[in-house]
Amino acid sequence: MSEFDALCANDAELGLLRTSIREFLAADRDEFGWQPAVDCWLAKWDPDFSARLADAGFVGLTIPAEYGGRGLGHLHRYVVTEELLAHGAPVAAHWIADRQVAPALLAYGSEQQRHRLLPRIAAGQLYSAIGMSEHGAGSDLAAAQTRASRVEGGWILNGSKVWTSGAHVAHQIVVLARTSPLDPDHRHAGFSQFIVPTSTPGILIEPILLMNGEHHFNEVIFTDVFVADEDVLGQIGDGWHQVTAELGFERSGPERILSTATLIFSAIRALGEVDDGVAADVGDLVARMISLRQLSISVARTLADGRDAASSAALVKDLGTRFEQDSVELVADLLDYVGDAEPLRALLATARVHSPLFTLRGGTNEVLRGVVAKGMTS
């Protein structure tokens, strides 16, 4: 096997998978007419697309066959994910369920939960939100105050979550809540995770609109919401460990590099004859993208081998999301050399609105740099 092809995530098997997802995307776009979007994994919610993608076998790749998935590896998932993002496909509906909830269920879920939820995730028909941040708990997630109190047969949830992406259209929210009071010496202890259907009485979901009016985020208020014991995810008291253990995949994945890929590629395709200076600008932009992707793949390979890469994953997210942000204005400069830039200006405008989010979501870059530096100096 060629190591070069492996580093490009393009060796024999992955190359075939890449070809097949590309063929699916080209045909699906021709038939259904969706437009490649920037930040499609947050912004483009299309349940029909999710179902078609799943029917074609591209959702739930790492879910074992007994739960309705493909039983493939993390690198297979990597290839499909990056192709979806590079083509700006409308993946938001199934995204969180496929990316975060499925791995969490496989790692910590009960058999009953797995059999109930994983086949629907693999079918692209279960949409989930994740309730983590709160008004007083952003970067400092351990300050979360939503609490679950023990009652007969389950728990009663009270509190509120913010920035809960897609909660208004999701079937369920995976909520992180305190099940023991805060112990100042062990701030990460006493958290648990709950799988809460959004139809449960006592849940109020209010929109938090982006500055251009787009609705992706929500505030979710829980007032005496009953959660049955069977909807506890994993072990009571292990919530912190459960939400942080799998962060490496999320932090180092292609979604930390490719959120603006469709903008970048559209601009490059639209360039006509350019001088050496512009060619060098394109080369610098692409070199940054390629080298980041190489770093991201090397972390993915490390994680797929079951080795630790927490610090490198944090590093990929810091570098990758800053690249995403920088790319927006670098592309804006390129538009001077595009004949008809109007179609690109809409993508650019959306990218400018979403751009501040790149270095915030999933842990701010300031926090991540602290993680990296700690790994260097301890």
Next chain:
Amino acid sequence: MNELAQLVDDLCGRSTGDELWRNLEDTGLTRLTSNQGAGPAEAAIVLSGLARHAAAVPIAETDLLAAWLAGKAGLSVPDTGPLTVAIADAGERGGRITGTARDVPWPSIAVVLAARTADALLVGLIDGTSHGSIDFDLAVTELRRVDAVVADELVRRGAWARCNQIVGALDAACDLTVAYTRERVQFGRTLSKFQAVQHSLAAMAGEIERARAATALAVAAATDYGFDHPATDYAVTVAKVAVGRAVDPVTTIAHQLHGAIGVTIEHRLWRSTMQARSWVDEFGSTASYARRLGRITLAADDPWDVVVSYPAPR
């Protein structure tokens, strides 16, 4: 592979300069690919390892460039002792080849001249000089003529070597910086406890890891396909840009965090930072490789193909 890295560390730990060269020669490391049957992966370990120790020895020039080029041209060069290459554009007139080779690395040792004419590469052995610029005026009959693509591969090999060496030098700068921030105390605590310093350290690590990842792809390409393959051409082009763009931020942060002591001749930081800064301009500037990658991308059917791997020939 780990044993090879360990061997380089050991040799650098107990010797420098001419003595280090002799030790490297005794262990076969000076002609690893040209004489010992080793490949680019081994060469990469030796080059980055030596650079991490700021060891001043012309291994890349001797093994990957001069001995290889001499072999291509059917010239015999000594089996021992350092060699270098002088690359120049040359004019061919009246049976003579004239020109000036500039920025010759290690110019005072035995030199293999690579004189590029309009349609070929002419190769010969010439004497070194005491400075980096070598004028030549030679009879064509004194030189061997090889295909012009050999010149492209020569430059590619040089750029590839410099990427590996620069990553080693940046690692050294980072090691020194981390160590210094952990021991230097100001305002009652070590520098490493200050968040602004931590963020600079993280920025430094990020640039280096990105450069390393790009270089690893170039090493894999050369190992799998050889230096004359389009995949290697692609990966070296990417690496030269990625590594080139890392040098300024990494060396700037290294000096900033060292404070004024880092700019003194007595401190060893400069041996890594200034070395990286001079290597970065060799075998083609960062900007020239960026232009090249830009042209490749603009000519591709789909820019995404260029991001994934080298574009398949059409």
